[in-house]
Amino acid sequence: MDSHVTPTNAQISRWRRYLANERAEAAVYRELAHRKTGEEREILLALAESEARHEGYWRDKLGDYVGFPRQPDLGTRFVGFLAKRFGSVFTLALMQTAESRSPYITDVDASEQIAADERIHAEVVRGLATRSREKMSGGFRAAVFGANDGLVSNLALVVGVMGSGVGSNFILITGMSGLLAGALSMAAGEWVSVKSQNELLEASTPRLKANTLLPELDVNANELVLVYRARGLSEQEAVAKADEEFSRIALERAIGLNSEESSDEDDTLGRQHTPANSEWAAAISSFLFFAVGAFIPIIPFLFGATPVVGAIIATILVSGSLLITGGVVGVLSGKSPLTRGFRQLLIGIGAAGITYLLGLTFGAVVG
Known part of the structure; x- marks a missing residue:
């Protein structure tokens, strides 16, 4: 720090926050490196060293004003929590977003070098996150999207039927029918899709x-x-x-x-040893995931709720679930989980609202 220039209180506070965040981010990369091997481990350790250099930059800039260590931002602490307790996919996705929004780009107190470093870090983490997404089990993604489909479709069905003026028992029967029909349809579609893919691979082998x-x-x-x-x-x-x-x-x-x-693996003409996915495993998982999502809207009617009260409770339950599934999709795609969660909520509530209006119209015409 230039000894002839006294930083303002605002600068001291901001620099201390940067210092705490850099220290915490370095710890996150080291924690992730412990879970990796080979090249990915080396890259994560290199990122941790870079964050440590940034930490040194802000410590030097603060000089005598460095003060006691302070807590990093809430978001950085949350990423650290994920790094210690969960897999790297979510952590890397959040770190990708954090690096992309670095305040150094617009902060005149940050050197051009560390501002450039943060931009490069965003691309490095993007590459690592992409690797982790590709390695992620397809079953997990099927769980998120299957449950999301069940939530939206069965909520729309339940609310639409309720709008026509029928009783709770009829709504419950309709919801159960929608659950079974949708889950079976998803399972059949997944079975055909995976079976066809396997047959194409077999034909090309x-x-x-x-x-x-x-x-x-x-x-x-x-x-x-x-x-x-x-x-x-x-x-x-x-x-x-x-x-x-x-x-x-x-x-x-x-x-x-x-x-x-000679070994069967020594196939000079190019035999492709790509493991085929099981069509039955895909069908069963799709059935279960859709059924779990579709079950939530009918929970209040299982306990004898009236049509209006049941529809309100079902909407609340589904809304919370949509925020969660949308947020998960947002994290996995490297986007804001809050934005994706609310987008998914609007889609679900919009579908339910449209079917409710159609139910009202149908009920009025029939009545």
Whole structure:
């Protein structure tokens, strides 16, 4: 800090907050690094070192005004809590958002270097978060989206039927029917989708094994080159790859190794060992997740609530659930969980409102 310039109280307070946040963010990256191995671990530790340098910058700037350590911002503390107790996907997604909104970009007291660092950190964390999202189980995403579909569709159904003027028992029966119909439809659709995908993968998987065919091929004609070129290699790459395989076969013959004894994994013609997803697992999970979401709107009617009271309670329960599922989707996509939560809430309440008006209209026409 320049000894000839005395910082204002506002500057001291802001710098102390920056110092606390940098210290906490470095701790978050170290905590995440403990859960990783290899390259990801190295990247996270490098980010922690960078945050430590930023911490040193603000400590030097404060000088004698550094004072006692203070608590970081609530948001930074929350990210630290997630880093210690949960997986890295949510933590990295929140850190991505935090790095993207760094106050250093507009703060004249921050050096250009650390402002640039924060922008780069945002891209680094974005890359790490993308890796984690790709590794995340598809079942988890199916749980979030399946439950969300059940919440919205069955709330709309229950409120729409209520608007037509029917009694609680009829609403409960309708809600249960909607739960079963929707869950079965989701399960059937997921089964067909995954089954079709597996069949396409199977159709694209080579049936021929190199360990049985290569010894029989004409080395001079070298038709193996055509196989590699058909799979996307350039002519040069295909020739080099084919020569390599024929050399291997010649070596095996020289040492008396039977090609049929080669490992099944050694499939030169490009067998794709992509594990197929189970269509039954996908169908069952879709059924359960949708059913859980669709069950929430009918809870009050299970306890004998009147149509109006039941619809109000159901709307409140579903609203809270939509905020949660929308927030989770927001975190996973690197967006504001609050914004995504309210967006999901508006969609759900909007669908329920429309079906309620349709129910009123239908009830008036029939009545």
